[in-house]
Amino acid sequence: MNDAVLDFLLRLLNTPSPTGLTEEAVSLIEREVQALGLETRRTRKGALYWSLPAAPSADLARHLALSAHTDTLGAMVKAILPDGRLRLTQLGGYDWATIEGAYVTVHGQGGVEVTGTVVNEMQSMHVWGAKLFELRRGADNLEVRLDERTFSAADTRALGIEVGDFVSFEPRATLTPAGYLKSRHLDNKASVAILLDLTRRLLARPAPINVSCWITTYEEVGHGAAPGFATPEFGAADELIALDMAAVGRGQTSSEHHVTLCVKDSSGPYDHALGNRLRAAARRAGIDLRVDIYPNYSSDASAAWRAGHDLPTALIGPGVDASHAYERTHTDALKASAALIEAYCQAEEDASEAGQAPG
Numbered sequence: 001m002n003d004a005v006l007d008f009l010l011r012l013l014n015t016p017s018p019t020g021l022t023e024e025a026v027s028l029i030e031r032e033v034q035a036l037g038l039e040t041r042r043t044r045k046g047a048l049y050w051s052l053p054a055a056p057s058a059d060l061a062r063h064l065a066l067s068a069h070t071d072t073l074g075a076m077v078k079a080i081l082p083d084g085r086l087r088l089t090q091l092g093g094y095d096w097a098t099i100e101g102a103y104v105t106v107h108g109q110g111g112v113e114v115t116g117t118v119v120n121e122m123q124s125m126h127v128w129g130a131k132l133f134e135l136r137r138g139a140d141n142l143e144v145r146l147d148e149r150t151f152s153a154a155d156t157r158a159l160g161i162e163v164g165d166f167v168s169f170e171p172r173a174t175l176t177p178a179g180y181l182k183s184r185h186l187d188n189k190a191s192v193a194i195l196l197d198l199t200r201r202l203l204a205r206p207a208p209i210n211v212s213c214w215i216t217t218y219e220e221v222g223h224g225a226a227p228g229f230a231t232p233e234f235g236a237a238d239e240l241i242a243l244d245m246a247a248v249g250r251g252q253t254s255s256e257h258h259v260t261l262c263v264k265d266s267s268g269p270y271d272h273a274l275g276n277r278l279r280a281a282a283r284r285a286g287i288d289l290r291v292d293i294y295p296n297y298s299s300d301a302s303a304a305w306r307a308g309h310d311l312p313t314a315l316i317g318p319g320v321d322a323s324h325a326y327e328r329t330h331t332d333a334l335k336a337s338a339a340l341i342e343a344y345c346q347a348e349e350d351a352s353e354a355g356q357a358p359g
Contacts, residue, residue, distance in 0.1 A: 001197045001335045006175060008032055009193035013183050016168035018074020019091045021107060022046065022217040025070045025189075029215055032196060036203060041234075045227055048215040049234055052199060055206040063210040064345065065237035066198070067300045068191035068244065069219030072184070073324060075099075075167040077106065078139070080157065084150035085143040086116070088167060092220035096137040098325040102184075103170035104144060112160035116146040172326070180256070182328040186320050188219065190329055191243035194318070197338045198345075207345035212237060216300055219244075225300030226307035239274055240313045241344075242301035243337065245320035245327070246292060253290045254319040256329050259336040260290040262315040267302035271312035278314055278344055285343035287336055290319070316340060 017025035026048050030040050033050050040050045054060060073092040080086060086106070090096075099118050106114045121141045122128040135141060144167065150156045173183035181190070195213050202211060212235055216224035225242065246260030254260040259282075263275055282289035301313035318333030 001193070001331060001338060005193050005197045005200070006181075006331070008196060009181070009189060010173050010175065012070070012189045012192060013171045013173035013185055016074075016105060016107070017070050017072055017185075018166050018168050019071040019218055019220045021074070021166040021168070022071050026215060026217065029070065029192060029196070033199065036199060038199070043227055043234075046217045047224075047227070049212060050199075051210065051212040051235060052202045053206050054210055055208045058206070058208045058210065060210055063212065063235050063237045063239075065212050065214060065235075065240045066195060066341065067214040067216055067225050067240065067242045068195050069188045069216040069224045069300060070192050071217045071220050071224065072168075072187070072189070073220060074169060075104075077161065077163050077165045077167060079163065080153045080161070081143065082153055084152050084156040085145055086156070086161070086167075087143055088118075088139065090139070092324070094324040096139065096142055099169060100137055100142060105168050105170070106144065106146070106161055107166040107168065108160040109162065109165070110160060114146055114148055114159055114161060116144040118142055119145050179331040180328055181331065181334075182326065184326060186327040186329055187245040187323055188243070188317075190245060190318055190320065190334060191337070194243055194334055194337045194341070197334070198341050201338065201342050202345060205346070209345060210235060211345055214300075219300050219303065222298060223303055223307070225304040238311055240301055240304055240309070240311055241274070241278070241341065242299045242304075242313065242315045243341070244299050244315060244317045245323060245329070246290070246317045246333075247294050247297060247323045248319045248321040252294075253292045255290060255333070256319045256321050257332040257336075258288055258290045258319055259316060259333060259340050260292050260319055262292055262294055262297070262299075262317075265294045265297035265299065265302065265315070267298050267305070270301060270314050274312040274314045277347075278316065278340065281344040281347050282340055284347070285339060287340050287343065289340065
């Protein structure tokens, strides 16, 4: 993964895209793909799609779809309090405690943007003492302190803020000299960068199959990859691999330095034969592929199945520590993820090793 892709990833991380407010991030990705000479399309739901040229001798009957989502955790304004501060409702699933102290931007109507900080209603130790430690953080006691002179609900509304406005969290994206990338929203912008890196690789060396790429926009709320994949309008893919972050923690095999194949999450097991083909590709390429299970997780691949798409699915991705909080991964994991997908795309028929033909 070259410096240009890492630079793009940092720009993408710093582009707000909470679920439901993803246009700016999708447009950034779209411009990056079009700069490579590829045409892009949008679904009516807002997902971004592009296909890659295949090798002259390609098996055009085989069509692999790859997906990654660019929507992130975030919030919306649930209420404007009498003192002008804001109460929030969540976009996506996270522990409220992980956003205490976060810098945020409130995205009002007509392009209004107002910054602020998430604080709790008893934030000062000097005022509240030990009661501060007893407070369980949640929707009823965390609030946004706006960086404007606002002392009432009317003052806040005069800024152009209303109930229903989106709120994004500042990512604090940093690439360290040791190759660690720490930021909010590596889930799943890291995988978007992996798809871009893969696109560059497959333009330089086209695959012997049809490959299409999807950037979805509603994954964090469960229906990102519901439309499109198996429809003739978008090439009728016959297998889907979702790229998403691999959750690192005690009791897991996933690592910040490796790519992981998730064989089961809260939606159940993914396709066994497709998973075996990915394992075979990793062995041939000498990639240390971790295999893991995530009991509190779902993905674009599971969303596609719930939507009724009749195709095998798999889930892979780079290991990410502290998922849905201040996350961290390493460039090793990004490179390994791109290398695995490239190896799979370039592979000849794996039926003899996996026990079942693709598709």
